[in-house]
Amino acid sequence: MPAANTCPVCDRPATGEHHPFCSQGCRDRDLIQWLDGNRAIPGPPAEETED
Template sequence: MSCPICGVKQQFKYRPFCSKRCSDLDLAKWLNGSYAIPAEAAAEEEELNELDIPSSEHRH
C-alpha cells in the first residue's frame, strides 16, 4: 500500500504513512482544520432556537 500523503510505499513503523514527516503532515492537517468531519450543527441550532435557549448556554 502507498502513503496517503505522498504515494510512496508505506513503512510498517509509520503505517499507513511512509515516514514520520508524512505522519506529522497528516496530524497538522487535522489540527489546523483542513480535515473536517461533517456535522449537523444547523439542525442543533434550529432545535436550540425552537427551545429559545442561547447556544452559549448549551453544553455538549
C-alpha cells in the same frame, strides 16, 4: 484515494513502522492538517451551545 499500501500524504509505499504513512514527516503533516481543520470526517453539523 491512495491504494491500501501507499502513504495517504505522498503516495509512496507505506512502512510498517509508520503505517499507513511512509515516514514520520508524512505522519506529522497529516496531523497538522487535522489540527488546522483542513481535514474532517463528514457528518451532520455540530450543535451550537450557549455558554
